[in-house]
Amino acid sequence: MNQDELLKLFKDSGALLEGHFKLSSGRHSDVYYEKFTLLKQPALCTRICEEMARRIKPSAPSAIVGPTTGGIIIAYDVARYLGIEALYAEPGEKGRIFKRGFSLEKGQKIAIVDDVLTTGGSIRECIDLANAYEARIVSINLMLERSNGKVTFDYPFDALASVAANDWSTDECPLCAKGEPLTQRGSRKFQA
Numbered sequence: 001m002n003q004d005e006l007l008k009l010f011k012d013s014g015a016l017l018e019g020h021f022k023l024s025s026g027r028h029s030d031v032y033y034e035k036f037t038l039l040k041q042p043a044l045c046t047r048i049c050e051e052m053a054r055r056i057k058p059s060a061p062s063a064i065v066g067p068t069t070g071g072i073i074i075a076y077d078v079a080r081y082l083g084i085e086a087l088y089a090e091p092g093e094k095g096r097i098f099k100r101g102f103s104l105e106k107g108q109k110i111a112i113v114d115d116v117l118t119t120g121g122s123i124r125e126c127i128d129l130a131n132a133y134e135a136r137i138v139s140i141n142l143m144l145e146r147s148n149g150k151v152t153f154d155y156p157f158d159a160l161a162s163v164a165a166n167d168w169s170t171d172e173c174p175l176c177a178k179g180e181p182l183t184q185r186g187s188r189k190f191q192a
Helices: 001-011 035-039 040-057 070-082 121-132
Strands: 018-022 028-034 063-067 083-090 093-097 109-117 137-145 157-162
Touching: 001 018, 001 040, 001 137, 001 157, 018 109, 018 157, 028 070, 035 040, 035 109, 035 137, 035 157, 040 070, 040 109, 040 137, 063 070, 063 121, 070 083, 070 109, 083 121, 093 121, 121 137
Parallel strands: 063 083, 063 109, 109 137, 137 157
Antiparallel strands: 018 028, 083 093
């Protein structure tokens, strides 16, 4: 699967939305990639995860880590393709934590996966979690990178697709200035 094919999946499935959106980061955008429209369709999701697994395989991780919520689905399916375990990084009082008896070993090779990247907050929390266990992050893999290259990591990084999506702080948003109604989507609730 190449970038054009993934972006076509977003468009054809109705997962590419246009309007005035408050992102989980608190920023505003004129487009929203509703990954759950894809993730709720196992036939589409598994095609995406199979490609992610193919790209991750050379780095030989022994576990896949994904943040809640969408990252859990992706971590599970990517790990299934690779025949390794999937661990889920859940919100804690200060960043992400493992629950349900999950943990990493010192030096364990892991890959972090997630759905859509805008600011990198969830990925950074997973990095901090892995570093707390002194695990070895061998790759970070995403379904879609929409930061326009603004977000970088100190680890090997790959996204199935990268797009240049507009996003603004609340005080810079031209859609707010026009008085366009704001829609908030996603699972995190941030103040503007």
